Amino acid sequence: MARDTTDDTPIEDTAALAAWVAEGEKPPEAFRIGTEHEKFGFLRDTLMPAPYDGPSGIAPLLRGMEVLLGWEPILDGEAIIGLVDPVGGGAISLEPGGQFELSGAPLENLHQTCREANAHLAQVRQIAEPLGLGFLGIGVAPTWSYSDMPRMPKQRYEIMTNYMPKVGSRGLDMMYRTATIQVNLDYASEADMVKKLRVGLALQPVATALFADSPFLDGKPNGFLSYRSEIWRDTDPDRTGMMPFAFDEGFGYEAYVDWCLDVPMYFVKRGGSYIDVTGHTFREFMEGRLPHLPGELPTIGDWTNHLSTIFPEVRLKRFLEMRGADGGPWRRICAVPALWVGLLYDEGVLDQAWEMVKDWTAEERQAARDSVPRLGLKAEIAGRPMLDVARDVLDLSREGLKRRARMNSSSSDETQYLAPLEEVVALGRTMAERMLDLYEGPWQGKLDQIFTDYAF
Template sequence: MSIPQSGGGPIERPEQLAELMESGSKPRDAWRIGTEHEKFGWLTATRKPVPYAGQASVKAVLEGLRDRFNWTPVLEAGELIGLHRDGANISLEPGGQLELSGAPLASVVETEAELQNHLTEVEAVAGPLGIRYMSLGAAPEWSHDEMPVMPKGRYRLMTEYMGRVGTHGTQMMYRTSTVQVNLDFGSEADMVKKMRVALALQPVATALFASSPFFDGRPNGHKSWRSRIWRGLDNSRTGMLPFVFDEGFGFEAYADWVLDVPMYFVYRDGNYIDARGQSFRDFLKGKLPAMPGEVPTLSDWADHLTTVFPEARVKKYIEMRGADAGSQAHLSALPAFWVGLMYDQGALDAAWDLVKGLSADTREGLRVAASEKALQGEADGIRLLDLARETLKLSRQGLQARGLAEERFLDILDADAAKGEVQADRLLRAYDTEWMKDLTPIYSATSL
């Protein structure tokens, strides 16, 4: 989850809300790729989650990375909660999941090298501590009560609020992991087309990357339980955003939707001020109950933009948010998949032609089907396996047109689509056969 944002000074005109996002527009030669992925730390001696403090702990891993590999510390209330170096960040999810938010890079080849370097550094520090990191969409066995709590004020506020507004919010915070890619746009029109394609094809990504068929120590009936969790979290701030497909959609319409999403907090001088359930529209009028008489800054607006969680999200770039974390090959395949579709105009136009006829109900039906059955899902006669195969062809063509030798990163997805099975299917098969319905082997099997 996001760290406090830097957006700017006081908001003096309502147009500034949309302008902040639009300011991210870049010429094509300046488009970059930012990959983020989360992973669960586990103690090799006990297979339990890693606590924040102690000899074998999250804090010890962060300190080791800081001291051995020249990362700069990020502190909150005196506690070490993250690191940054050369445009990249390492941060903590609520349950101690370690997240790399990569630097903006020019090619998928560079993002893969960044990932490998990160994993090498983490292993050098965590291994001697008796800590390994597994990468899959949901913690397969740990209960909520077993999960550690990270010392971040944002998470304390969100935990209580999510317990009030949905059924799965704390599961998302503490017991899921994702991989996502952040991509640029060139203009408002470019953002609109990319958002529409991103939302319509997010179920394909969910299906291809599904890796969370276990929860609370048993099969959960879904291939991506992580995706199911998002459907029971908080409908005011999640979902497939049907209005994005309306005529006239743009930055202003997106800002208008975000304004109606209830707030979590206001960040001031290192502290999170409780504004849960309050209105950013009231804040603009100086009538926020948490801070009467004060008006927001653009930094407050940038923070609020990070508290909405649709399947694709607009900030100064677009975030693709539908995939479970998975194997190292899958962590590199996710940016390749979307770069191929989004950064070549021919592929983007063809992808839009592929999905522009889908209704809002069909798009939502595919989202549900992807979480339940992955590539075997379908909705209104549209099979996710067929859609995935067509989409992968377009993505490969887009990568080939870029001429940067990135298309090889799609090989793992093409292999899965050829067989019609994904990581979740293989995990379930292992559980039913060689693991003899014992999840103990999953820790090593899914560790990076």
């Protein structure tokens, strides 16, 4: 999650908001890949979550990373809550429970993405090991209760923590006990955005199945393969889900903006302070009707911050965010962008993907979304086994990456980064199912080993 902005540019009308989104358009040769990955910090001696303060805390880790990287600190009041690269555009930020996130720089190819991820993990390890910290790659904290989780000193999270129980039963678990890998991708035009958004929404359950690795909660199996995905089903219906209206005729920038205007806000940032405006919409703000800021009208900074609090399965800003995958081990950090770049960045493959999904109904897409957290590759989508669909999706992605023909110094193309997903499809079993096998077998019903086997 990037730092909140304070851009004071006034907003003339709602058309200006759609125009702001449209400014994200880029020619295909300028398309970039931005990968975000979260991980759980833990104390290696006790296997408990890393606190914010103290000698083995997140704050000294950030200060150490600041010195190592030369990046600029991001502060909330006097508390360090992240770092930003003033040159390359990457950033490090904290999720509510201390999940340590790299928001990667916009890069040209997957070779660069994987190098970035490996370099980041090595840098984190260099600072973290003397502090007694380790990091776990998985979709849900497997052994820690909600009360075990630390609280990061970010004002926006205080507002969200108070609001979440009013709109869903699992919002606090989402904030404090989940981790994800996401990829941000570009679009060339409104029509290109619409096609990519629709394909991304339709196939997000496939990605959830392929990356499912969160079968544990509170120290035991939770009955799901992607409990992270199940948590999102009851977080906040106003701002999450499969956006069926995105498949309506005439959908585009204005329709998305119109939806966002009526999503309840969390906060307005003024200077260094966050004003709790929960329960009020951005549309009210546009009309000068926020009781907390009577007569005041929003700025582009307010709009940007509001968009960052909307969480559908695919999110539109000035780029598209694919949001369906669990957090995971390092190979999967490269596999998430590989899957979506292969599908969406070659026009011919994108057209084939659209042909695959265009006749699926909203009910079929939703049924897949609802069943995949529990069933994984054993779910169905539009009457077909999820495993068969996943195999076809991987074939398309591989073809798209071949056509890109982006080679590394060893003359290897980007298809190599699909290897973890090809293994899942070949076995017909998710990583979550393999983890459950370990739990029933070598781990003997205990999860301590997960902090070794799935640590970075």
